[in-house]
Amino acid sequence: MAVLAATTGGALSAPAAAEGETPVGQVEFPTHCLPPQEAGLPPADGPTTARITVDNAAPQVGDTVTVTYQVARTPAVNPVGAELPADALTPTGRVLLSGAQSGEVTVVGAARNDPVPAGAALPAVTMTGTFTVTAPGQTALAPGGYTLHTSHPLGLDTVCTPAAGEPSGVPVSARLTASDLPTANLRSVFLAAPSGKPGAEVKVTAAGFAPGAAVTVAGRSGAAETADRVTATADEHGVAVAELPVKDRATTAVVAYEGPAWTAKQGSGPAAYAVVDAAPAGAATATATAAATATQRVTATVEPGTLSMTQAGEDITLGAVPYGDGGAAPGRIGTVTVTDARGGPAGWSLIGKVTDFTGPGGVHIPGASLSWTPVCVAAPGSASACAAGSAGVVGPEGAVLASSPDGAVVGGTFTVDAAVTLQVPRYTPPGAYTAVLTLTLS
Structure with missing residues (x-):
């Protein structure tokens, strides 16, 4: 478990389309636009x-998605009967969700506009909002x-x-899976x-x-089961006990x-x-010849170890x-060393979860704003390989930092590291923001 701290002092936009091209x-x-009665x-x-x-x-x-x-272009016109001054137009809207996840997302824009002449069409606006993904599969997003x-x-x-009308009267503008x-x-x-x-x-x-x-x-020999097998029922705590x-x-593991x-x-x-045979009867009995001989069975046992980790x-x-700008706060986790000395066929996985970041006055930055790019290296002589988890969001639901697959022979020492980045929203109040990153090895 590690404590992460970020210090502060927007929304992402898609690349612009080339001139003459329709943006993706x-x-x-x-659209039917009703002006205010006063106008x-x-x-x-x-x-x-x-465009969404x-x-x-x-x-x-569990991830938080930002929607823009x-x-x-809108058919709505300046309703004030005179020139509308700069930065006097504030938009709000709704984005409609359908498919794997349904509902709507409220989006809001800042008051940023050039002066608008009397009777002229109102200018282009941009609005943003967020929602939490609650279901797997494809979700369609349409403008409301x-x-x-x-x-x-x-x-x-x-x-x-x-x-x-909605939602049938609007086309889908974006999709996510x-x-x-x-x-x-x-x-x-x-x-x-x-x-x-034996027995x-x-x-x-x-x-x-x-x-x-x-x-x-059941008993195991490498990746295969042996003839040793019993069944038991797990109790209310998920624990089963068997003889x-x-x-x-051939059994070398259970x-x-x-x-x-x-x-x-x-x-x-x-x-x-380990199945340990007793010395065969008569193995040490001398023969009736003048040159008596004797034999003995020599047995050595390799003791199993554990799956463990340490962190620097x-x-x-x-x-x-900087305050106001927001953006990426970079860093790196403490290097983790995983040691697998169990001697069996099962691999392992290292999972990370992070809480929300809490700052002055109880202000929060969502844990889903933290992403990482993992790296995993197996030490020379290790019996199995090590795979780094996918680069992406860590979040409170967790993500894989590193893993090692099952195999006939596994084990070794592995070094795990990750570069982390916290996306700090614009105008986050100044101060230190702290979260807890928990790593679980299984």
Whole structure:
């Protein structure tokens, strides 16, 4: 577990289209705009040209996505009967979600406009908002109605809605495809003894299983199961206890799993076990010849180790971000060393989760604003390889920092590192913002 701190002192936009090209995702739909009653103007009907973009088109469930709604053209006109001064137009709107996730996102824009002559069309506006991804699959985003508020000389609202209604009257402008978060496998198995004679029973405790699940406890030789097998039922705490008779001399480890066969998702890692034969009867008896001989069996046992990790340092200090500008606060986690000395076929995974960042006055920066780019290197002589997790958002739901696959022979020492970046929103109040990053190895 590490503490991250960032110090402060926008929204991303898509690349502009080349001149003469239609920007990707730009759509047009008939719009009915009602000017404020105080203006004494008739309704304005005509096309709205709009575009929706997202800052992450392939998020994971739990990620926060920033949505940008741009209105490039509107039939609405200046309602004040005189020139509308600069920075007197504030837009708000709605983005419609459908597909894997439904609902709507409220978007708001800043009061930024050039002066608008009396009776002229109101200018282009840009609005942004965020939503949390709650379901895997493809979600479509379409522009909804929008309101153009003018603050001079009075507060007046021009309300524009799709003429054919929502959501059927507006075309889809953007899509995103969300994926489920990877889940850590916390199943484990413990043996009362690391070795025994052929046929001896070993007490096995399997933990981390679904309450009430049928748990198979079986012997393993490399990646294959041996003939040793019993079943038990997990209690309300997910713990199953069994006595496993180990008769197969090929057994070198014991695993536990749910379902018809062992898998990395529903099975435990292996616990090493050695079948130790007694010396054969008569092996040390001298022969009746003058030159008597004797033989003895020599047995050595390799004791299984554990899966463990250590981390350099406790705190992570991110770079400072100027107040008002926002942007990326970079840093690096403390280097993690993973040691796998279990001697079985199961791999491992290292998962990271981060809380929200809390600053002065209880102001928060969402944990989903922290992303990383992991690196993993196996030490020379390690029996298995190491894979770095995907670059992307860490967040409170967690992400894979590094992993090692299952194999006939696994184990070794692995060095894990990651560059981290916190995206600080614009105009975040100055001060130190602190979160907790927790790493879990299983």
